[in-house]
Amino acid sequence: MEIKILGTGCPRCQEVEKRTFDALAEMNVAADVQKVTDIKKIMEYKILGTPGLVINGKVKSAGRIPSKEEIKTWIEEEINK
Amino acid sequence: MKDRTKLLIFIFVFLLFYFLPFGAVRIQGAILEAFHMVQEYAREHVLFCLIPAFFIAGAISLFISKEAVIKYFGAKANKLLAYGVASVSGTILAVCSCTVLPMFAGIYSRGAGIGPATAFLYSGPAINVLAIILTGRILGAEMGIARAVGAVVFSIIIGLLMSLFFKNKKVEDDSNNFTVEAHIKNRSLFQNVIYFLTLILILIFAAWSKPRELIGFYNVVYNIKWYLVAVLLVILFFIILKWFNKQERKDWVLSTWIFAKQILPLLFAGVFVAGFFLGRPNTDAGIIPSRYVSLLVGGNSIFANFFAAVAAAFMYFATLTEVPILQGLLGSGMGKGPALSLLLAGPAVSLPSMLVLRSIMGTKKTLTYVSLVIILSTIVGWIYGSIFY
Numbered sequence: 001m002e003i004k005i006l007g008t009g010c011p012r013c014q015e016v017e018k019r020t021f022d023a024l025a026e027m028n029v030a031a032d033v034q035k036v037t038d039i040k041k042i043m044e045y046k047i048l049g050t051p052g053l054v055i056n057g058k059v060k061s062a063g064r065i066p067s068k069e070e071i072k073t074w075i076e077e078e079i080n081k
Numbered sequence: 082m083k084d085r086t087k088l089l090i091f092i093f094v095f096l097l098f099y100f101l102p103f104g105a106v107r108i109q110g111a112i113l114e115a116f117h118m119v120q121e122y123a124r125e126h127v128l129f130c131l132i133p134a135f136f137i138a139g140a141i142s143l144f145i146s147k148e149a150v151i152k153y154f155g156a157k158a159n160k161l162l163a164y165g166v167a168s169v170s171g172t173i174l175a176v177c178s179c180t181v182l183p184m185f186a187g188i189y190s191r192g193a194g195i196g197p198a199t200a201f202l203y204s205g206p207a208i209n210v211l212a213i214i215l216t217g218r219i220l221g222a223e224m225g226i227a228r229a230v231g232a233v234v235f236s237i238i239i240g241l242l243m244s245l246f247f248k249n250k251k252v253e254d255d256s257n258n259f260t261v262e263a264h265i266k267n268r269s270l271f272q273n274v275i276y277f278l279t280l281i282l283i284l285i286f287a288a289w290s291k292p293r294e295l296i297g298f299y300n301v302v303y304n305i306k307w308y309l310v311a312v313l314l315v316i317l318f319f320i321i322l323k324w325f326n327k328q329e330r331k332d333w334v335l336s337t338w339i340f341a342k343q344i345l346p347l348l349f350a351g352v353f354v355a356g357f358f359l360g361r362p363n364t365d366a367g368i369i370p371s372r373y374v375s376l377l378v379g380g381n382s383i384f385a386n387f388f389a390a391v392a393a394a395f396m397y398f399a400t401l402t403e404v405p406i407l408q409g410l411l412g413s414g415m416g417k418g419p420a421l422s423l424l425l426a427g428p429a430v431s432l433p434s435m436l437v438l439r440s441i442m443g444t445k446k447t448l449t450y451v452s453l454v455i456i457l458s459t460i461v462g463w464i465y466g467s468i469f470y
Contacts, residue, residue, distance in 0.1 A: 008183060011339045012142075039186050039437060048151050048187040049180060063147050063180075065336065067328055 001031040001078055006042045006052035006062075013051040015065050020053065023071040029079065107368065111357050114366040118356025119349060122405070126218065129287040131345075134214045137280050139337030141210060143329075144273065145173050154192040167197035168236040171205030172213075181205045182434060186441050195247055195442070199450055200240030202438075206428035207232030211344070215404045216424070218288060220411065223469070228424045231461045235425070239453050246449055272324050279320060283313045344400050351402030355409040362412025375414035378423075381466030383459065389419035390458040393427035394451060397434075403427045418466020426458035 003020060007013025017035065024031055036042055045054060049063025053071070060066070060074045102108060150173065152158065153166040167188070174184060181202060189198035206212065208229050217225030268276070286309045292299040302309075321330060359374070360367030378385045398406070403424060411420055430438075430451055439447045 010180070011343045012336075015335070015339060039183060039441065042183060043186050043190055046187075046191055048154065048184055048192070049147060049174070050183045064143065065332070067332065069328075 001029065001075070002056055003031050003033045004036050004054040005033065006036045006045060006047065006054060007050040008039060008042070009037050010050070012065055016051045016053055016061075019066070019068045020071055023068050023075060026068075027072060027075060029075060031075075110366045111360065111368045114360040114364065115353045115356035118361050118405070118409075119352050121361065122349065122352050126215075130214065130218050130284070131348075132341075133280070133284040133287060134211055135337050135340045135344075136333075137214075137277075137284065138209075138211050138340050139333055139335075140277065140280060141173055142340075143332055143336045144268075144276075147174060150174060154188045154197060156192055156194070158193050160193065160196070163193040163197040164200055164237050164240055167193070167201040167240065168204050168233045169208065171201060171208045172210055174201075174205070182437055185438075189442060194244065195446070196240040196244030198240075199243045200236040202236075202450075203239050203429045203454065204232040204236035207425065211340075211401060212404075212428070214284065215401055219404050219408055220420075224417070224420065224424070227421055227465050231421060231425055231465070232429075235457045235461055239450070239457060242453055243446070243450060247446060268324050272320075276320050276324070279313055279317050283310055283317065286310050286313065347399035348401050348405070351399060352405040355402075355405040359406075359409030359413050362408065365413065367409065367413070369413070371413040374410055378410065378415045378419040381416045381418040381463065383463060385416055385419045386422045386459045386462040386466065387455070389415075389462065390422040390426040390455045393423040393458075394430050394455050395432050396427065397431035398427050416466055417469050418462040418464075420462070421465045422458045422462030425461055426454050429458075430454055 003024075005013060005017050005020065007016070013035075017033075020033060024033070042050065042052065045052060045059055047059055047062035051065065052062040053060045053066060053074075055074055056078050061070070150166060150170050153163055153170075171181075174180070184205075185198050185202045188201060189195055192198070213225055213229055216228050286302070286306045289299075289303055289306045291303055294300070325333075356367070358367050358369050365371040378389050393403075407415075407420055407423060410423070411417075435447055435451060438450065
């Protein structure tokens with residue numbers, strides 16, 4: 001699984017990163033987590049507003065901090081595909 | 082941070098402490114002044130202005146659905162509407178200055194294009210909710226309103242000019258819309274309005290200052306303000322209890338905390354620096370003597386306005402620090418017109434943001450934008466100064 005966290009490095013993006021790691025750890029799932037801080041690369045994902053969370057190339061949330069539970073559901077969805 | 086940068090900082094700090102004449106009265110006075118200024122902020126502005134403001138900013142970033150606004154920025158959106166929305170939506174979209182640039186990039190490259198994007202870029206930092214509250218509170222309501230109105234009106238002009246100069250740019254990507262996630266809504270519009278109204282009223286009444294004359298409406302409100310705040314807090318308590326679930330409450334506190342964590346250290350560093358260099362208003366105790374400030378940016382000449390706009394355009398202001406710095410400058414004799422020029426040009430561009438802008442839209446457009454910002458900020462400041470001077 002490939003997870004990308006889009007954000008230029010503000011505290012809100014760090015919170016998303018933390019929650020993603022927590023979610024992965026609690027579910028005991030291994031994933032390749034990357035931080036995307038380059039504004040041009042972020043723009044490739046057609047989002048307006050950071051932080052953004054992308055799982056397997058799909059934008060799951062943008063412009064807000066999703067809860068850990070939400071992140072878990074999204075990871076679950078991707079596993080069961 | 083690179084090691085080389087660290088080394089340079091070490092050398093700078095070393096030289097500073099090695100050579101600074103701490104015996105000099107002016108230096109001692111300025112250091113004391115810096116602490117006085119921080120104390121003034123701690124006593125006057127933290128409890129009843131900054132903290133409620135952070136809670137409001139936290140709530141806005143969390144509970145206001147941005148989707149409704151975002152659809153006006155799509156590539157196929159009505160252009161006129163896009164300008165209008167771009168010029169005012171900073172209030173709810175740009176609660177944190179670090180979000181302005183990514184949004185600008187999005188609107189520019191995938192959405193409504195260069196005009197609305199630059200309109201958003203110019204007005205966003207001036208009309209985000211924290212900036213409005215702090216500017217109005219510390220520099221006076223008049224300056225707060227002038228800043229917001231000036232930013233909104235001139236953002237549209239800058240946007241239109243930019244799209245006039247560079248109109249041939251086609252959006253490469255046709256699949257225009259931004260990815261918008263389905264958002265579960267737990268409250269009706271009415272509930273949201275009541276909730277935000279309560280928050281804003283708490284801020285207004287808690288920050289109600291003592292009127293000069295002890296008669297009239299303002300004085301009546303001043304005398305009962307704590308009762309009003311208490312009643313509103315009870316209302317807020319029930320709103321939070323009834324309309325919000327546990328997760329939302331936790332997120333609200335967290336989102337507020339993130340703002341505080343991000344903004345407070347920089348803001349107080351800015352207050353300290355402003356106190357050291359400029360002193361509290363009308364004390365002339367800072368390192369920079371008032372007469373130099375008056376000489377450069379006093380009065381309301383075109384030069385003073387222009388100088389303020391140029392200096393501000395290149396300088397980097399961390400979120401909200403423009404306010405204490407301007408407070409110091411005004412107290413040292415800066416004119417109101419140049420102050421507004423600085424407020425308009427300052428947070429909208431800085432050297433670091435110019436570099437990012439250049440990577441998004443190229444050198445020519447960036448230079449045009451920066452020149453427009455400087456020219457228009459100068460003009461607005463000058464007009465404002467002529468009216469109120």
